[in-house]
Amino acid sequence: MDIQGAGSSGASGSALEIKALQLAKSQQERDGRATxxxxxxxxxxxxxxxxxxxxxxxxxxFA
Structure with missing residues (x-):
């Protein structure tokens, strides 16, 4: 059983979460500017x- 794979996927998952949050923030800024x-x-x-x-x-x- 390879336990290292789980640790490395957690790190990449964290990087994906950060990227998703950055994209969401930039989308909110664009929406705010458009508004x-x-x-x-x-x-x-x-x-x-x-x-x-x-x-x-x-x-x-009267109705």
Whole structure:
């Protein structure tokens, strides 16, 4: 029975776990940058206003 194989696979498993965590972190950073860019671009959209302020002021609440 070879016990050394189990120890070496644990070390490589740890390296794989570290790599997976690094990839997850970089993905989260990309997602965060994309979210900030989306929010900043949404802030630049002009708000639509109607010439008639009464439009949309009455809401029918009956089903």
């Amino acid at each position: 900030l860019q989306l929010l900043e671009s949404a802030a630049d959209v002009p708000k639509v206003t109607s010439a008639n302020s009464a439009i949309g002021s009455n809401v029918d609440t």
